[in-house]
Amino acid sequence: MQNPISITAISSISPLGKNSDDIWNNYLNHSHCFTEKDGVLVATFPKELKADIEQLRQSNSKYKSLDNSVLYAIFASRQAIKSANWKSTDNFGINIGSSRGATALFEHYHEEFLLNKKAETLSSPTTTLGNISSWIAHDLQTKGPEISHSITCSTALHAMLNGIAWINSGMCDKFLVGGSEAPLTPFTIAQMQALKIYSRANSHPEQGEESLSPNQALNLNKTENTMILGEGAAMACLESGVTKNALAKIIGIGYATEILEHNASLSTDAICFQRSMAMAIGNKKPEDIDIIVTHTPGTIKGDQAEINAIQKIFCNKIPALTTNKWKIGHSLGASGLLSIEMAVMMLQHQQFISVPYLKTETPKRIKHILVNAVGFGGNAVSILLSK
Template sequence: MKQPISITAMSSISPLGKTPEDIWNNYKNEHHFFSKNDNNWVAKIASEAKIEIENLRQSNPKYKALDDSVIFAIYTSRQAIKNANWNASDNFGINIGSSRGATKLFEDYHKHFIQNNKTEILTSPTTTLGNISSWVAHDLQTKGPEISHSITCSTALHAMLNGIAWINSGMCHKFLVGGSEAPLTAFTIAQMQALKIYCHSERSKEPHPCQALNLNKTQNTMILGEGAAMVCLESGKQNNAIAKIIGYGYATETLEHNASLSTNALCFQRSMSMALGNLNPKDVDVIITHTPGTIKGDQAEINAIHTVFEKDIPALTNNKWKIGHSLGASGILSIEMAILMLQHQELIPVPYLDTKHLKKIDNILVNAVGFGGNAVSILLSK
């Protein structure tokens, strides 16, 4: 990169909570945040965040018809720009992604259609994917560019790439980027179960039902979680930066299967190498892996890491064992995890794996990939 991009603020809601203090404290323990919903493992946003989300929904008659994925995005976007001291006159850009979009609302509307052979009035405008960033822009009263997209599980990091591209082009000096996902519906879970990648309900006796990053597991253990996170990007080195983006990479590999990576995750090899640029691989202290808890997916990413870093493997960690896989929002929640580790200078370990001791943490690489091998790697520095 010719110049770094500063991250000047962040905000999130997830099973970990809604404040940096609560989120960090919850990362520090070895407990997961999974519960059973209709006998399926899920990870719901924290109860105090749920209350505030409902208060936001009731605060504006127009918001009552919106899906949780949109309300999550509005809530976290408000807090992020407040933390960054941005205002509408800055005309900052907005790029918020979601893998599934208005999942619950769409399913409710479709059920009504099947029963009545007609749809509700707001079915189309409240379920389109562009709905998310448009409503955030409306809520924040900004007049800058607003973009919504879906690139499955790497969606939020692709939003970050777009923000970086707009800033580097000089077309915009500030960008709000992130992801929002509310996928805890029976139909969405059934889709993952049909792929045979979802965690079996009988793992209730296990201390950690999701075994992300554990290469010795004998069954797939992915669990869906809900959440949203936003970060504020600004050009150059800013005095109020909480982290800097010093590298980025992206790649797409040829499809072998609709939902799989190649055995050695060629897309990750290319995205990580691109993100490293001229940086010595030895200078990467931590990699936050995408590893969703599936046998083949986890192994493929680790194979790619060993190919790129050879004998100098950084410390590896992940948050899906604790909060599940929030699909399009997962990458930005990993960015938040990285920022917290840089701030506190402490590795958040995976409890069932050996932990590499670190004296300091300077650089963290964050990975995400979606169905079809759409990989993104973001290199962060304190």
Template structure:
């Protein structure tokens, strides 16, 4: 890091809600946000938020043909720059990514193609991953650079890396970064089920009692894979230097990619995480890390690999570990920024959000939090935040 980067605003929409107050209050309870859809568990938006997204869709004739992944990004981005006090004339950059992109729209268009042997006119421009940042820029009337990308589940944190790189280069002093995901479609869920990583729990099973948590993220003792998909979008406003109104500072970043052992898995000891966390720590003593917000999606091998990596790097003192995936599921490309938001809230409130089925000692104070994300292919990112 050439200099600290300030996070001057964060906005998200997820099963937790849309306002900072509602999101924090939902984190404070021990209930998960999963409901059943077509015999599988998913984490979806509250009814009020769904109505807000539909209102956005109907507000402009051009928006009616857009996928939810784009609308989610637009909705969250509007609130983020409002919170930061940015204006379109600030010419800030935009980097918003997505793992899957326009899932629902692509599936609809493909079904119509199979049926009619002809593609709809807007199929290509509305299903490309590049349209997310472009539409957000159009909606916000900005003039700065815009980037869209997909690096699977570490997409949002790679967007943060890009924003930091642009700011440190001197080419831009403000960047809107984040991720957006609308993966609750039949084909997307089927892909995860084909990998045998999706939770088999449902609302009618004995395991769905109040005491049960169908996603067992971070639990090293689970005996089956328990990943559940959730939808969401989260954006952060980054500015160079240290600002009085900053929610938190980014004081370290790390990234790494390891040689593939399997198309969807990490190595046993997650060497990519070991390298990314070490890079993010820099000269900081590992003992000074108070909390790690883990990626841990709820799979046996993936969760254990990250735990192994943490145990290796923090061999003298393991920080307090937590995750939000037991509560809101895995929002793929947006998940890393939702983890950043959770970390920022813990820094602000000086309260550790634990995982209810794990015994974790809460830190006495919270100054440094490390946030991890990784995607298919072992592309890990670690972001170090400070109060």
């Protein structure tokens, strides 16, 4: 990196809640957020947050036709901008992405098309990925650049890379970056089930066992895939240099893509992660990294590949490992920024958030945290954060 970048605000909505105090307190307990819906395990928003989203939808006649992925992004972006004390007149850009985009609307419109052999008027403009950043720019009344993209599950961290690049180029002073995902739709879940990576509703660990979560992310002893989808949106406000109000600073970035071995899988040793982590760490020693927030979605091969990559890079000095997917599931394009938020909270509180079934040495002090994300096809990103 040319210069450090400050994270001056971070905001999210997820099954953990909508404000930092609730989110932190929910991280400190060993309860998960999964419920069964129509025979499928999912991680949904609390009732109060669902009501807030519905209130946002009804607050503007234009918003009634928007997909939840857009509404989630607007809600979280408002919170982030308010926390950072940014104004619409500030010269800041927007890059919010999504893996699946407007899944619910697309499924609805397609069902109507099959029935009536005619597309509804707004079926095209309300299902484009560009919707997310465009509507945020409209809602916040900004005039800077706005970008939407999909790089599957590494989307949010790629948005962070883009924001850093724009700031360091001098083309923008600040950037709002993140991801939003509303994937709890029948067809989206069916796609994950078709890949045979989704957790089975009847495969819960029994009550009384130490590992109660049906998503066994980072448990390398699991005998079946346990990924579960969760909804969420997370946004970060980035500013150049080290600011007085910085929650954390970005001191290293890494990215890599590997040649596909399979349409959806990483190589056995996750070559892309090895390259992205090495790039993000730079000249620092392995022992300088206190924690890694892993991508590990809860699949047997995916989790093991990332661990193999970590072992290759860190050898005998493995940092403390953690993840939030055992608790809130995989929010696809939003997951990377939710991991960033988790890392920032650990830096702020100087407290390690553990995984209940994973034995790892708790760091004595927390100064540097590495956050990983990867998407289908091996699009890996690693971000190094510091106090």
